Amino acid sequence: MRKSLYLLALMAWSQVAFAQAIEDEAFEWLQAYIQIDTINPPGNETRAVEFIARILEAEGIPYQTAESAPGRGNLWARLEGGDEPALVMLQHTDVVPADEKYWTTAPLSGEIRDGYLWGRGTLDMKGTGMSHLATFISLHRAGVTLNRDVILVASADEEAGGMYGAGWLVDHHPEIFQNVGLLINEGGRGQQREKELLFQIEVTQKVPVWLRLTAVDTPGHGAMPNPTSSVTRIVDALSILRANPFPPRMVPSIDDMFQSLALSASPEWEEPFNNMRAAIQDPALLSRLQTYSPYLHALTRDTCSMTRFEGSNKINVVPAEAWAELDCRILPDRPSEIFVDELTAMLEGTGVEVEVIMAFTAAISPTDTILYAAIEEVTGERHPGSRVTPYVSTIFTDSHFFRDLGIPSYGFDPMVVPEAEFSRIHGNDERINIAAFKRGVIDHLAIIAAVVYD
Numbered sequence: 001m002r003k004s005l006y007l008l009a010l011m012a013w014s015q016v017a018f019a020q021a022i023e024d025e026a027f028e029w030l031q032a033y034i035q036i037d038t039i040n041p042p043g044n045e046t047r048a049v050e051f052i053a054r055i056l057e058a059e060g061i062p063y064q065t066a067e068s069a070p071g072r073g074n075l076w077a078r079l080e081g082g083d084e085p086a087l088v089m090l091q092h093t094d095v096v097p098a099d100e101k102y103w104t105t106a107p108l109s110g111e112i113r114d115g116y117l118w119g120r121g122t123l124d125m126k127g128t129g130m131s132h133l134a135t136f137i138s139l140h141r142a143g144v145t146l147n148r149d150v151i152l153v154a155s156a157d158e159e160a161g162g163m164y165g166a167g168w169l170v171d172h173h174p175e176i177f178q179n180v181g182l183l184i185n186e187g188g189r190g191q192q193r194e195k196e197l198l199f200q201i202e203v204t205q206k207v208p209v210w211l212r213l214t215a216v217d218t219p220g221h222g223a224m225p226n227p228t229s230s231v232t233r234i235v236d237a238l239s240i241l242r243a244n245p246f247p248p249r250m251v252p253s254i255d256d257m258f259q260s261l262a263l264s265a266s267p268e269w270e271e272p273f274n275n276m277r278a279a280i281q282d283p284a285l286l287s288r289l290q291t292y293s294p295y296l297h298a299l300t301r302d303t304c305s306m307t308r309f310e311g312s313n314k315i316n317v318v319p320a321e322a323w324a325e326l327d328c329r330i331l332p333d334r335p336s337e338i339f340v341d342e343l344t345a346m347l348e349g350t351g352v353e354v355e356v357i358m359a360f361t362a363a364i365s366p367t368d369t370i371l372y373a374a375i376e377e378v379t380g381e382r383h384p385g386s387r388v389t390p391y392v393s394t395i396f397t398d399s400h401f402f403r404d405l406g407i408p409s410y411g412f413d414p415m416v417v418p419e420a421e422f423s424r425i426h427g428n429d430e431r432i433n434i435a436a437f438k439r440g441v442i443d444h445l446a447i448i449a450a451v452v453y454d
C-alpha cells in the first residue's frame with residue numbers, strides 16, 4: 001500500500017484547480033436535478049440522462065447512452081487512464097414515489113429551507129450522483145494523468161430491482177465493465193451518532209431469496225370441510241416457518257461490524273456485540289435484539305417475512321389452490337440453493353410446492369483494496385476522531401450485480417448525515433443538509449483522487 005494516500009490526494013488537489021468551487025457547482029446541479037421527475041414507476045430516466053449529458057457536453061467529455069425500454073435511459077462516460085483495473089462510480093437516476101400529502105414542501109420542488117435542500121432523491125441518491133459527477137468533471141478539468149480509467153455510470157430502475165438499469169447494462173453492454181477492478185455506489189455513509197462519527201462502508205448485503213409456496217388439494221363447499229385443503233396446507237407451512245426460526249450464525253464481516261458497534265454501544269449491548277458468536281446462542285438475547293433493532297437482529301440469521309397470501313375469493317368456497325409469498329433474506333456466506341433445499345425439506349410433510357421467484361448470488365467485497373484504504377485515510381484526516389467500519393446492509397442495491405462479477409464494490413458516500421435523518425430515505429420530507437453535501441463532494445473527490453493519481 002502506498003505511504004500516504006491522503007498526502008497524494010492533497011498534492012492532487014492543487015492540480016485539480018481546487019479554487020473552482022466544484023462543490024458550489026455540484027449543489028446547483030443537484031437543485032436542478034431534484035426537479036426532474038424520475039419517479040419510478042414509471043422512471044422516465046432518459047430525462048436524467050439528458051440532464052447529465054448536457055453537463056458532460058459543456059465540458060467536452062464524450063459519453064454513451066442506451067435505453068433498455070422507451071424512456072428508460074442509461075448513460076456512461078470514461079476518462080482514460082493507465083493500466084490499473086478501472087474504477088466505476090455508479091449512480092441510479094430513479095427515485096421512489098412521494099406522497100405530497102405528507103410532505104412539508106412539494107416533493108420535487110428543490111426548495112431551500114433552514115440550510116437544507118428539500119426533495120425526493122436528495123439522499124437516495126441524486127446527491128451522491130452529483131457528487132460523482134463533480135469528481136468526474138474535476139478529474140477531467142485537471143487533466144492530470146490517471147493510473148486507471150474512471151467510468152461514470154448513471155443507470156435506471158434501481159428502485160425496482162435494476163433490471164432496466166444496472167442489470168441490463170451488465171447483460172447488454174458488458175464492455176463497460178471489462179477490466180473494472182473497483183466500484184463505488186450508494187450504501188454506507190458518514191453517520192453522526194450520539195457519541196461519535198462513524199463512516200460505514202457497505203461491503204455486502206443480505207441476499208434476497210423471494211419464494212412462492214403453492215398448495216393444491218380437493219376443492220369443495222365450506223360447509224363440509226375435508227381433513228386437508230389447499231389453505232390448511234399453506235397455513236401448516238407458514239406455521240412451521242413461524243415456529244422454527246432459522247438457526248443464528250455469525251459471518252466474519254458481520255462479526256467485525258458488531259465489534260465496531262460495541263465501541264459506542266450502550267452498556268447492555270457492549271458485551272454481547274463484542275462476542276456475538278457466543279451471544280447468538282442465547283435465544284432470549286436474540287429476541288431482545290429483535291425488539292431493540294430488527295435490522296441488527298436480521299444480521300444474525302436467515303429470515304423470511306410472510307408478505308402475501310391468497311386462498312379463496314368466496315367465503316363459502318374451499319379453493320383448489322392457495323399460495324403464499326415469502327421475502328426471505330439470507331446471510332451472504334452460502335449459495336441460495338442450499339437455503340432453498342433446507343426450507344423445502346422443512347415443509348415436506350405439508351405438500352406445498354416451493355418455487356423461487358428471485359434469488360441473487362451471495363458475495364462479500366474484500367476490504368484490502370486501495371479504495372477501502374483511501375476512504376479510511378481521507379476520512380481519518382478530514383474528520384479527526386472518526387472511525388471507519390465495514391457495514392452489512394439488510395436491503396439490496398445495484399452493487400450485487402457487480403459483486404457477482406467479482407468486482408470489489410463498496411456502498412459509500414462520505415457525506416455525514418445525523419442518524420435521525422436516515423428515516424427520511426424513502427420517507428417523508430427527504431432533504432439534504434447543504435453544508436454537509438458540499439463537504440461530502442470534496443471528501444469524495446479527495447478519496448477518488450487518492451486512488452487514481454500516482
Ligand SMILES: [Zn+2]
Pocket residue numbers: 092124125158186397
Ligand atoms: Zn438508492
